[in-house]
Amino acid sequence: MMELETLRLDVAGHIARVTLNRPQALNAMNAAFWTDMIEVFDAIDADGSVRAVVLASTGKHFTAGLDLKWAAQGNLEDQRAEVARSREHFRRKVKKMQETFNVIDRCRVPVIAVVQGGCIGGGVDLVTACDIRIGTEDCFFTIQEINVGIVADVGTLQRIPYLLPQGLVRELAYTGRRFPADEALHHGFLNSAHDGADAALDAAMAMAREIAAKSPMAIAGVKQVLNHGRGRSLEDGLEYVAVWNAAMLPGEDSQIAITAQMTRQPAQFQDLKAG
Incomplete structure (x- = not known):
């Protein structure tokens, strides 16, 4: 049995359901998250019975993004190292974190994200790596990195230009404003929006079953x-x-x-x- 700290994996009827499972921490992405996701999608890719994936969450918000408390403890870089070596180490750390979302993008079957509440910072990196996004009517997206003085570096800026118009992409990335469900739906970033998390999940599961019935x-x-x-x-x-x-x-x-x-x-x- 796979032991996971931040996610839950369930497989039934040709559909894998991956659930972010730290609602008490707003599903913030701590140290375990970055390896849990890789482990889960490695298992999905190895399971020939899986034909679609639904990636959902728990609690009020889909995810608050990077766990800033964990990051502030020096887990992203070694300040004690010589400066060039510290920078080279940081680069490799970022590349490893990018892989957490690359595995979703590369997954051999479609991945449907189900978003409720806030999808912030790293959450946008996550859902832009998915094939399809379904949300609640009150969900919203924020490219939060600009609000904490950094450049988003694990996938958003590379993938979102394929999903939204260039001018809007730049506005969202430069301002860090909320991108609400109605606007996301209008621009096709969301495939559909529903009244509540249960309804959104039901819609995603119905779509996954339809996909799973195909070759x-x-x-x-x-x-x-x-x-x-x-x-x-x-x-x-x-x-x-x-x-x-x-x-x-x-x-x-x-x-x-x-x-x-x-x-x-x-x-x-x-x-x-x-x-």
């Missing part, structure tokens, strides 16, 4: 092709998907899906390979 090979391919296309030319993207389908289409899933469509019966697909 897991095709879903993995769609995510891989979409991720590959970021920052690349149209020509490169077209070549990549042509090669992908040349390799993957001989599999059985397409024929199973076509037969299910013709007979109006639910398709039954094999799981992905474990490991």
